[in-house]
Amino acid sequence: MCTVRLFHRSALVGMAVTLALSAWAADKPPTHEAMQGMGGKHAAGAMPGDAKLIASAMRAAPVNVGKHASVVVMDEAGKMRTLRQGSNGFTCMPDNPATPGPDPMCMDANAMEWVNAWTTHQTPTPGKVGFMYMLEGGTDASNTDPYATKPEAGNHWVKTGPHVMVVGADPGFYDAYPKKPDPDTTQPYVMWAGTPYQHLMAPVR
Numbered sequence: 192m193c194t195v196r197l198f199h200r201s202a203l204v205g206m207a208v209t210l211a212l213s214a215w216a217a218d219k220p221p222t223h224e225a226m227q228g229m230g231g232k233h234a235a236g237a238m239p240g241d242a243k244l245i246a247s248a249m250r251a252a253p254v255n256v257g258k259h260a261s262v263v264v265m266d267e268a269g270k271m272r273t274l275r276q277g278s279n280g281f282t283c284m285p286d287n288p289a290t291p292g293p294d295p296m297c298m299d300a301n302a303m304e305w306v307n308a309w310t311t312h313q314t315p316t317p318g319k320v321g322f323m324y325m326l327e328g329g330t331d332a333s334n335t336d337p338y339a340t341k342p343e344a345g346n347h348w349v350k351t352g353p354h355v356m357v358v359g360a361d362p363g364f365y366d367a368y369p370k371k372p373d374p375d376t377t378q379p380y381v382m383w384a385g386t387p388y389q390h391l392m393a394p395v396r
Contacts, residue, residue, distance in 0.1 A: 247285035
């Protein structure tokens with residue numbers, strides 16, 4: 192998943208996205224005009240800095256996808272908070288300031304289920320295909336270990352740029368793409384091959 196450190200430190204890897212909201216605590220509350228400009232319906236209890244988080248999350252996907260997607264963030268207590276309710280079935284999360292690179296992400300409902308299975312060490316539903324965007328890039332991750340948190344000998348750490356991901360497909364789908372431990376990340380390849388969490392990484396340049 193890239194790098195989905197999304198919630199781990201590995202690429203989608205890491206949905207335990209502990210966003211340091213405190214980094215934006217000093218921001219001024221967004222103006223009414225700014226909030227309206229983001230599109231969508233904002234959740235009650237908006238906090239200072241929410242507009243910046245929403246803008247970050249929207250950059251994960253194409254403009255017309257991000258504009259109508261729900262936006263969620265994990266608070267300091269580890270609870271998910273909805274910043275904006277969307278209408279297109281996609282959910283976006285802002286960049287995690289605790290990771291080295293920009294890694295906002297946006298996914299459809301099936302991909303959300305896949306990520307939940309991965310983060311809870313469950314087996315994803317076979318053949319339930321999901322799609323994710325990480326057009327800002329992703330935090331680097333192990334290409335072979337879904338739960339690695341740092342580069343170590345033999346865990347084939349890879350660096351990725353902007354990309355999209357296809358998760359949850361039948362094994363035969365992934366057989367059509369390279370599954371090398373050390374892939375050419377400028378071309379489509381399979382991350383975490385041979386595990387229940389293998390998925391296609393497709394660079395977007």
